[in-house]
Amino acid sequence: MAELSQSSRRWNGFVCPDCRHVFRVAKDHDGRGIVCPSCRRMLRLPGDGDEIPDLIIPGLMEEAHHEPEADEAADQDGRKMKRRRVHKPEDIFDETFAKKEEVSSNFVRGLLGAIAVLGAVVVVVLLWPSDKSQIKDGKAPVLTRAAQPEKDELAIQAEREVVRPKLVEDEIQPVYEAFMNAESPEEMARWVRHPELTLPRIKKFHGDDFAPVGFSSINWGDEPTRIGTAIKARVQDADYTQREIYALKEDGWKIDWESWAGWSELSWEEIKQQRPVEPVLFRVVVSDVSYYNFSFSDESEWSSYRIESQDGEQTLFAYVPRASELDSLMKSHEGIEKRPMILKIRYPEDAVSDNQVEVVEIVTTGWLAPVDAS
Structure with a gap:
């Protein structure tokens, strides 16, 4: 052995x-x-x-x-x-393999050292300030966290609070029901934002034909979502018509009537009759169309769009300068065929047709207007 x-x-x-x-x-x-x-x-x-x-x-x-x-x-x-x-x-082979291992080890250490030096150089280049005026006394400024703008307390709560079904059922649904079942403009105004401004609009909008729409249910398949400080839901009325409704917490939950009704500064009949050359705030549903005629016949200068009322019964053709910022914002994004928007529109001074207008501003996408645009 x-x-x-x-x-x-x-x-x-x-x-x-x-x-x-x-x-x-x-x-x-x-x-x-x-x-x-x-x-x-x-x-x-x-x-x-x-x-x-x-x-x-x-x-x-x-x-x-x-x-x-x-x-x-x-x-x-x-x-x-x-x-x-x-x-x-x-013995010879043992020495040979030992030398190979030593060379390989030295090579690896050298390579790792070179990588470390290169990494340090890259970090210095990335962190070095490009604005030379920021360097004082030969020293670069210390990186600090950007200051966060102060936020309204309601906005902070809106960001943190998840829209829970229980919140909608317990607090907001009773407001939906009272608003949609109201039998007079005055009763409806109790459940809307800034009622002193909205009540005259409700009376003008409905005239003598005011009638409650009737609350039926909330469409839970289209879950309530938060849009800024507002909660958007989809409700069904007594005629089984589904519509979007916005509620905001202002001394209790209040309904945004303007977005609910699709209110505009002029009615569709009024704007066609008056043909205002000064911009008018208008709530519309935008879709793509190719129609060029009269004052907007040059397709190389203008891009055309169809704008409709909420029920689709009223239509105008709207134009923006081609390839402009307005044109980019008006275009369909993510395959959405019809986009609700608040626009400011006007007629050209030499308007020939009553159904062609120019878009001068996009106030917002959606029908919930900013506070200063209400």
Whole structure:
């Protein structure tokens, strides 16, 4: 067992005849087959009785089989000299592989060091201020978190509060019901925003034909969502017509009547009759169309759109300068065919047709107007 253990620790060196890869094999594998660790070719190792082919490094094998002599020998003159050390194949290969590992380790350390230096340079370049005026006394300013603008408390609550069905059912639905079931303009005005301004509008809008629309249900399939500080829901009236309704918390929950009714500064009949040349605030539903005629016949100068009333029964053709910012905002986005908007429109001074207007401003998308535009 001692001889077998000793033999298993001795090695022979070989060179693959195909890929010239240098490798070593334990001596107890002599005469067996082996696969080259590099090219995977099957090789046969020579045994003791075989003639040594070119696969084996001859010089190393001769030294490996040379019998060791005495540590000291005498030359012809009787002087003593030390015998040259005999290098065994296994020693040579051990040293060779150790040197390879050392070179590989040094290379990896050098590469990691270069990457670290490059990363530091990139960070410095990115953080260095581009505005030289910001550097004072030879020092760059310390990066600080941007100051956050102060927000209205209601806006903060609106951002944090999730619209829960229970909130709508308990607090807002009773307001929907009272608003939609109101039997007079005065009763309806109790549930709307700025009633002193809205009540005259309700009376003019309905005239002598005021009648309650009747509350039926909330469409929970179209979940109530928060638009700024308002909660938008979709409700169904007594005639099974579904409409959007906005509620805002202002001394209790209040309904935005203007967006509910699609109120505009002039009615559709009035704007066609008066043809105002000064801008008029108008709530419309916008869609794409190609129609060029009369004052807006030049297709290279204008882009055309159809604007409709809430029920689709009233229509005008609206125009904006082609490729302008207004044109970009008016266009359909995300495949939405009909887009509710609040516009400011006017007629050209030499208007020939009563159904063609120019858009001079987009107040907002949707029908909930900013406070200063109400």
